[in-house]
Amino acid sequence: MHYFVAFDGTRLSEEAVRRVRSMAHATDDITVATAIPDGDEEFARERGWLAEDDPFEMEAVVRSAREEALSLASAAEFDAxxxxxxxxxxxxxxxxxxxxxxxxxxVVVVGSENAGHQMDAVGSVASSVIGGDSYDVLVVRHVRE
Structure with missing residues (x-):
């Protein structure tokens, strides 16, 4: 089985990766993907992918995002x-x-507080990704403590 997880560094997306890791078998494939706005220092800093004093360098941000995602699911493939x-x-x-x-x-997995409740939210990443009909969808709405 192949799982796809949309990851943006938020607590719900981290939980989505953890859930897939716990469901997947050793022979399953996991792809974790994130979209990073080029040059958006605030976006990268909010997620901890760029230190406060560091200049924006896309490769450093991608590396930090990859490290975070793979710390949650080490066998996953990562796409930025x-x-x-x-x-x-x-x-x-x-x-x-x-x-x-x-x-x-x-299976596509997203962490979202609103997916399923507000499917028509303009520009919603979750609603765009879960709108496909060729795969099953798991929406993670709560972080397990």
């Missing part, structure tokens, strides 16, 4: 999608959905 700093609404979700189509997983 670069999007424009001022990407239009829905751009991140569209890029992730294209990656999902290319990977063709059986």
């Amino acid at each position: 999608l670069r999007v424009g700093h001022h990407a239009p609404s829905g751009a991140i979700g569209s890029r992730l959905r294209r990656l999902v189509r290319d990977i063709d997983p059986e």
Whole structure:
């Protein structure tokens, strides 16, 4: 089985990776993907992917995001999608959905407080990714302590 996890460094996306790790068997594939706005220092700093005093360097941000994701699921593959700093609404979700189509997983996992409640939220990454019908979807809404 192949699992795809949308990861953005939030607590719910971290929990989504942990849930997949606990469900997956040793022979299953896990792909963890994140979209990183190019040059968006605030985005990277909020997620702890860029230190307060460090200048924005995309490779360093991608490396930090990869390290965080793989610390949660060491056997996973990691994909970082670069999007424009001022990407239009829905751009991140569209890029992730294209990656999902290319990977063709059986299960897509997202961490979202609103997915399923607000499916029509404009620009919602979760609603864009879970809208496909060729895979099952697991929405993680709560962090297990």
